[in-house]
Amino acid sequence: MITVMFFAGLREAVGTSSETLALPAGVSSIAALRDHLVARGGQWQALATAKNLRAALNQDMVALDSAIKDGDEIAFFPPVTGG
Amino acid sequence: MITVMFFAGLREAVGTSSETLALPAGVSSIAALRDHLVARGGQWQALATAKNLRAALNQDMVALDSAIKDGDEIAFFPPVTGG
C-alpha cells in the first residue's frame, strides 16, 4: 500500500486530503502515479493542469521523476508559500 | 575659543577629558592642533604615538587634515569599538 496526500489548492481541487491505495501495477515513479490518478478523470484532471506541481516522497521534497515503491508516502501540492 | 575632547585610552593617556582654549595662532587644521598639543611634551606625546588616531569635528568623524576655526569642537580618540 502507498499513501497519497494532497495539500492546499490541490487538496481542494481533487476533493480529498489523503488516500491509501495499492501501488498500481506498472507505476514506479511519482510522475507515473500522477498519470494514474489523472486517468480517473473528473476532478483528478487538476493533477495534470496544476501549474508547477510539486511533490514529496516520505516527507522530502523531490523531483517528479523520483522512483516510488510499496510503503511510500507521496504528497502532491502547489509551490509552498510559508514564511 | 575651541573645545578639545579626548576619549577612551587617549583620555587616560593625556589625563583630561576636555579643555577649552583659544585657537592657537597658525593652527588651521586638526593635524596642526595635534602638533600644537604634542609640543607641550610629557603626556601629550600620546597624541603623537597613538596608533590610528581618529578625530571628530563638531561631532562628525573627519580626516586629520580637516580645517578648523574658532568655535569648533574637536575630539581625538582611538578607533571606535562599540556594538
Add this chain to the structure above:
Amino acid sequence: MQHSVSVQEADFDLSAEVKALTAGNNLAGAVASFVGLVRDNNDGTGVADMTLEHYPGMTEKALDEIAIKAGERWELLGVRIIHRVGHLMPGDQIVLVVVSSPHRGNSFAACEFIMDYLKTQAPFWKKETTAEGSRWVDARVSDDEAMAKWRDQIGM
C-alpha cells in the same frame, strides 16, 4: 550547535526565544532574528485574515534540515525556528528565526539563508481572505531567486 523547531498555532515571544537560546552560554556575541508578520495588503488587495495550512510531520522535518544545513555552513551556537499555522490576522506574527553566533556576519547570513530556504522548501501554504473572497497565495518568483542566490554562492 543546538537547534529546535516548532510548528504551532500559538503566538510566540521574540525576547523569550532569544533569552532561551542564549541562556547559560556567554560565547554568543551576536543574535540575528527575523519575524514575519501578516500584512494587511498583498499585491494591492486588502487582506482581512489568513489561514496557514501545512504538511504535519514534513514541516518539522524540513525546518530541522534547514537548521542543520545552516549549522554546517556557518559557525553558529544556536538556531530556533517557529512557524505558526491556523488562523491569523493582519499584524500577527507568522514565523520566527533566531540565530546566535560568536560573530555577527555568520548570524546575519544564516538567518537570511534559513528564511530564504524556508520560503521555498518548507510545506506551508497561505490562504487569504479578501473582499472578493478567499484565495490561495501564489508563490513568488523573488523567493525562488533568493534561494537560487544561495545555491550559486554556497552550493546549497
Add this chain to the structure above:
Amino acid sequence: MQHSVSVQEADFDLSAEVKALTAGNNLAGAVASFVGLVRDNNDGTGVADMTLEHYPGMTEKALDEIAIKAGERWELLGVRIIHRVGHLMPGDQIVLVVVSSPHRGNSFAACEFIMDYLKTQAPFWKKETTAEGSRWVDARVSDDEAMAKWRDQIGM
C-alpha cells in the same frame, strides 16, 4: 520611514521594541533584528565585566545618520537603534537594531549595514576587566573590512 535612536544605561526588551516599531502599521511583513551581547571571552582571555564609554551628543548624531542612510538605500518602514553605555556584565545586551520593511531582503541588508556602520563609525569604546586587569578593546580589522564591503557595494 520612521526612526529613533537611544543611548542609555538601561537594558532593553527586543519584543517590546519590535512591537513599538510595527504597531499601527500592517504593511511591514518583515522585521530583521540584531542584538549584541557581552561575551565572557575575548581573544582567549576571560572577561569579568565591561565599561562602555561614549561621546555624548555625537553618538546620537552618528546613529541617527546611520539610520537615515539605511532608509535612503533600502525601502524601509522603521528603524530602531539602542546602544547601552556604562557598566555591563557577560551575557548583558549591548546593542539593538530593529528594521521593519515590506520585504525581508531589505530588512536583512539594512540591519546588517547599520551594525557594520555602527561598529566603525559610532563613538563608543569598550574597556574590559580581565584577570590581568582592565584593558581597552582593540578595534577589529574584520569590522573595517565589513564596512569596506558596503562602500564597494553601494558607495556608502
